Each structure stands twice: as structure tokens, then as C-alpha cells.
Amino acid sequence: MGYETVIGLEVHVELKTKTKIFCGCSTNFGDPPNTNVCPVCLGHPGTLPVLNRQAVELALKAATALNCQINQDCKFDRKNYFYPDLPKGYQISQYDQPIGEHGYVEIEVDGRRKRIGITRVHLEEDAGKSMHGEDGRHSLIDYNRTGVPLIEIVSEPDIRSPEEARLYLEAIKSIMQYCDISDCRMEEGSLRCDANISLRPEGSTEFGEKTELKNMNSFRNVQRGLEFEVQRQTQLLEQGQAVTQETRRFDEATQTTVSMRSKEEAHDYRYFPEPDLLFVHIDDAWLDRVRAELPELPAQRRARFEQELGLPAYDAGVLTAERAVADYYESVVAAGSDAKTASNWVMGDLLGYLNAQGLTVEASPVRPEQLAGLIAQVDKGTISIKQARDVFKLMCESGKDAEVIIKEQGMEQISDEAVLVPIVEEVIANNPKSVEDYRAGKQKALGALVGQTMKATKGKANPAVVNKLILERIGG
């Protein structure tokens, strides 16, 4: 019997605010432990939360970009549980009136568009970070992250494979980055993902028993963890055993999942409305402004690249995955380059170089106008494509313009016929054998003559012009 995989994802995204959601502490990542803290985020007796409007703004933006219906009167609730990294003994979150509900994102699976439903988007505060000592007797806690604003994006169980899960995550990340909502750096924890996964006999409409999967710290691990779960659950079902409802942890070392806790140990969070905060009213003007200010989203941009710029779907997909890359690419085109040529350069040499160096596109040593300048030099025939790739490397190292490097390196291609004619005539005169061979029908002989001319010009002659001049003289 075949099984269908059913996956739902819970994604936590840290919002890019300067200060925490309920106090004035900095949200800066990587500062020394417990330096971005105050009585409020440490949960001292008597302290009270004050909502950071910017966090609501970003959550609203996110919910809008994810096509959610917005709850214009949303409220905060307390989620009660004990853990040392949770200073108040409760997390301020949103329970039954989240900021957004009933949204969706689109992914492309095997060339077809698929809509993944989003159940809800809600705003909440992050907890601190526990670090457990190797002696097994001590734990240390860094409260810098406590109170950093988060949104939780809960998907519908619409995802049907580990690969779709990865595509969904990439789509979410892309949207968050486009809207400047979050950095979505999984390695820094600014994007985190938990998954619910179950199997059911193909054709069945009822859900099977699910497991919750945690601790997957990269998109790849999400896919791998889910793949392992599919395998594990399939095996169980095939052996006639039941899947136990439980929480499992992905173990990176073994690439497997291990049981963390069973359902019986599941928490009763005792949600109730947070009495220290007022209802948040999002008036029409606020909502309208956020909608109007929403940037072009990845899916729209991709379509535009295909339709208006005539790019192949593959190119459009690669270029629009990250907003900064798409912005870079568009600047190159705006500076006068041909769309497809620019795409080849950005996807090929530029991203290749940046990836090798571990640089983001924002940190590229070659600015878009400079890349356009280089492309223009090729178009003009000043240098060959092959030369251009060498020039690009030098541009990356020096930050200089293509024109400057071409001059410095004496690379200008000679296209001036007045300069080339005497050289070509000399080559013809010195190589009667080749001329004879060509006339006898040996095409190869033409290459030899061109090669001699290139040699005589130290490779600077424009091969196309040389070709033409030789043919004019030896007939053909």
C-alpha cells in the first residue's frame, strides 16, 4: 500500500526591530551574554510590558504579504509554562485573536504552482538561550534574546513531501527578506522551524497519527529530518505498528530523529488574555498604508522578469530568490545591459565569486553599474568574452572599473581596420601554403591565418574583424 505524506510547518521568524518587543533593550545579535537586558525583560517583580509598535508594523506587513485576513482588533495572551530561559514564567503571545489568519503562499513543484495554506500568523516574544555545562551540573542562560519580537507562521497540513517543505520555507524566507521583516538567518536562529508530519494511506482523507519534529537548524536538515521521518513512519506502518504521537528531535550527527517527549507530557499552557496590555487596534489607515507600501513580492517579480525581460523561468527563479540579488540584477539592466547577458553574468560569475568568498550581494566589490560597464566593453568589442571574465576577476579584487583595468592590462581589442589591414596582409604574404590550402577547400587553414594574426597582435585583434579582413583578401 502506498502512503501519502502530510506535513505542516510552524515557522518562527525574528522581526528586524531595533529594540525588543516589550522594553527598550537592543535586539543586536552576538553581543556578550546578558548585556542587552533590563528589569522588564528579566521579569523583575513589578515590571510591565510596553508594546513596540514597530513589531506590530512588521507582523502586520508579514501577515499581509502572506495573504492573511487581518484581525484589526488583536490581543495578546499569556502562554504559561516554566523554563529557566522564560523569565516571567509565561510567554506573551497571541492565542485566539492572532494578527493574521487564513493566508497562503505559493511554491513551484515540478513546474506547477501549488498553494500552501497559512492557518495563522501571530506575534510573540522570544525566550532566552540556555547553555548546558559539560559537567551536567550547571546551566547558564543568556537573556539577550528574551523579548526579541517573533512571528509564528503556522501552515495548514498542505505540504506533501519533504521537498515541498523546503520549497515552502524558501518561499517564506524570500517573502520575509523582500519585505525587510527579518534576516531569516537560520544559523543565528532568526528563522526556526518545527514540523508536524504524519502518513496516511493514499486516497484517505483522515489524518494519521503525527509526530512533531524539532531542532532542525538548516533548510537541508528540515528536508532530511522529514525524509527520515517518512522512512521511519512508513516502516512502522508497513510492519503493522502504530506511529506514536510524540515530539522528536532531529539529530544532526546521525541524521535521524529521536524521541523527546510523549504526548502525555504535553503542556497545558493555560492561555488567558494578557491583562498588562491593551487590545491592539489596527485602523483602516494603518492597514491601507502597509498594503500600499508592500514591495513587489518574489512571485510577482519572478513573473515580471519572465514576461517583461524575457528571461527563462530558471533565470527568473534564481535571480528573484533573494531580494538583494534581484535588486542588483535590475540595476545592471537599468544601467543599459541586455537582460539575458546581465542574467548570465549575475548568475554565473558574480554569484560564483560571492559564494566562493562567502559574501552577500550587498557586499559585492563590483557594483551593478560596474558590471554593466564591463558588459558594455564586450558589446563594443573592446574585449572578448574570454578577456571579460579575466577583467571581472580583477574588478573583484581591485574594485576598479572595467575600463581602467582594460587600459592597465593593455587588453583593448584592436578592431580598427586601418591598423589591422597591414598586419593581415603581411600574414597572408608570409603564409602562402595556408592560403593555398584554404582555396583548396580546407576550412581549417582559415583558422591558422586568424591565429597568426592574433599572435602578431598579442591576442588583441578583434577576431571577428580579422576573420572578415582575411576572407576579403583570400576570397570565399
Added chain:
Amino acid sequence: MSVHTVKEILASLRRKESKPSEWTETALRMIEQHDPTIGAFLTVDGERALERARRLDGEAFDGALFGVPYALKDNICTRNLKTTAASRILESYIPPYDATVAQRLAATQGVLLGKTNLDEFAMGSSTENSAFQLTRNPYDVKRVPGGSSGGSAAAVAAGMVPFALGSDTGGSIRQPASFCGVVGLKPTYGRVSRYGLIAFASSLDQIGPFTRSVEDAAFVLQAISGHDERDSTSAPQDVPDFVRGLEGGVKGLRIGLVTGLDEHGVDAEVQAAVGKAVQTLQDAGAEVVEVHLPHLRYAVATYYLIAPAEASSNLARYDGVRYGRRAAGQSLAEMYENTRSEGFGMEVKRRIMIGTYALSSGYYDAYYRRAQQVRTRIREDFEQAFKRCDVIVMPTTPTTAFPLGEKVDNPLQMYLNDIFTIPANLAGLPALSVPCGVSSEGLPIGLQLLAHWWDEATLLRVGHTYEQARGFAMPLPRMGA
């Protein structure tokens, strides 16, 4: 023993007949003399208080409470001064910050003398739930001062300080004010910032003053009121001039008498004293109307679901991890368990359990949600009532101060003592307790006045008018049995 009001002290200071340090010295002397018996203070910050007062001696009269000594209930955070909420779990807790009210009072150049006793985390009606000491009623030391702000009430009643702040969640200012024969005011919810008040039940807690006159209450309220951006529930509401608003009398004002209060077991002497007070107001020109509060009878039950529910969450932070007491344990769970078992007293544990239960999945709708619905009804009752009247009159408590130990093992009896004070908290209304007589046993009786939301001005005006017209002065406490 001679006691002075804030007004008298300020007048004397303004006329330069006395110096701030003299008032602080007098207050410290009173504490030294009487507090061993009364037990109002958990911390006396004498040296620093004297230092502050002496510094003021050399300064020009400036702030609104220049040179006036005062005390704060020990659930109001004070920077660098131990704040315990009368709980073992915060036995040695020194806050790194000042509550907004502490800051505002400091800005008026008042002189903080120390921190007063309370029921642990303000949970109780007798101050017997303090983890540290009993506080005795200055009118009869065998009796309770009321609670939870029993220390603040007793300190003012005993003449140790001319005013003190308390907090009122279900009557914790008004009930001890009534028992100790002083004025106690619970402002409208949102009038005074809660920032720095150790939370018991966030949607009910409100800070307010204990004073020896209604006029003083107006004065102190003025100093602590107003929006605070650190407390989102503090309202951006204009603060009127309460002191100026005191004059003008009650002519034409409608006083609402609540029907059917007899069923709540009001003591005959209390009933008589309150009746007399109503007559006094009527004689002063007020008109008396009857009002109905049909959901009043559900107030105690409602309160004892909502308050513990919020408390169970508010007290979760006392886990031994970051501050306060930490007990040893072999595991995290055991450390939590030991810390909280040792750190919290019986009543606190009881309420945490009730609250946890009320919020549990499967019970939430039947208890917490239901209680919130009834709370709305009670609020609506008042909305209706205030269409017919300007202030509502009730006894503050059904009885006078009860003997120490009498109800400590009977929580239900203790809870029922709050029947008349709880409704104002549930509805968020301002309410005032003014002494209106003394029982045959020499115990003070309190008259409670409630006014419309944000209308402390009318509340204080009626209280002040009554105080002027009542025709007797409260006898000074005996400080003995």
C-alpha cells in the same frame, strides 16, 4: 500623642515653623516607640530618611510634599531598598529600579521612611499572611488591622506617618482603612501607574493613599496620578485639580443607596453608622436614591476566580532562577518545587492552585471565562446605577476589625469580608473609605463611597463634605488592648 495631617505639616514647613528633619525625627521616634507593639513596618530606612530630610532643611520649600515623611507598602519596588511583598521568596530582594509612584513621590520631595507589612503578595484581608510578622490594629492590638495593606493603615492610624501608600486588589486599601479608622482611597483602575507594584492580579490592582483626612488623600492622589508610558493600562486621562475640587458641597448631588445589602450579614452597629452618615449627607443637601446591583452577590465568587487566575501566572516568575530565594534540588523540576514550596506561604499556594485550576484546559470556559462574563455584568450594573446617582454609598466592610487568628484558618469567612470592596475592583471604579464612627467596643467603622469612572473629584468632594459635617473627630488609637 499628637498626630498631624499632611496639610498641617506642609503649612508648618511653609511658614518655617519647623524643619523637614524634625518631622522625620518625630516619625522615627513614633515608630521606635510604637512599632514594637504594632508591627507596621518591615523595613525602616531611618538613616537615609534623616539624611534626605536634613538635606531638605537647607533647601527652599519646593515640591508638593516637601519634607513630609511617608511609607510605602512593601510590594512597591524601591531602588536599593529591600522589597519583599512579605514573602520568603523575596526575603532579600533589592529591586534595581523604582516604582513610578516611588519616583513621583521622590520628585515631590517627600521623605520615604520605610516599607510596611502586608499579607504575602497582598493576598489576604488581615495581614496575618505576612511571612514575617503580625501587624496589630492600633485601636485594639488583639485585633487585625485588616489587609492586605495592614501595615500602611496601622502606620497612619498610629501616627507614625501622615500618609502611606497601599495597593487595592479587592479592598486591600479600603478594608484596612476602615478597620484602622483612617481614610483609604482606591483610584479608578488606570489612574495611577502600576509600574513597580509587585503584581497580584493585574486587571484589579491599583495603588492608592492612606491618610488622616480626605483632603490629604486628594493631595497625595494628585502627586501619584497620571499616565505613565511604562504602564500600558495607565490611562492618558487628564488629572483634575483634586484639592481645588474638594469645596462646593453636595447640594443637589444624588447619593445612591444599594438595596438588599442586609443579606450580606452587615453588623447592626455598622449599619447604624452608615445610616447616620447618609443622613449627614442628606442634611448637607444631597438627595438619596435607591440603586440596584443585582449581580453584587456574585462578586466574591467572580473575584476569587479572576484574581487567583491572574496571580497564578503573575507569581510564576518566582522560580529561584534569577533573583530571590533558591532552594537546592537534584533536577530543575525539583529546584522549582523546593523553591516554591519553601518560598510561598499557605494562602499564596492556595490561590496559585485555584488560579491554575481555573485556567486549565477543560475548565477555562466554566470558570475563568464565566467569571469574566459576570464581571462584565457587574460593570453594567454600575453603569445603570450611575445613571441614577453621582455616588454610591455602602459600608466598607460588614463588620469591624476581627480578632487576630479568628479567620486565619477559615479562608471562606475571610473572603466574605471583602463583599463590599470587591465590586469596585471588578468594575475598575474609584472608591473611598472614610471613618464614620466607632463601635461600642471602640473599633472604627468605615463609610465607603463609590463614584463614576475617573470621577475621583466628586468622590473626594462628597467624602470631604461628609468629614467636615460628621460632627465628631476620630478618637486617637489606644495602641493597647
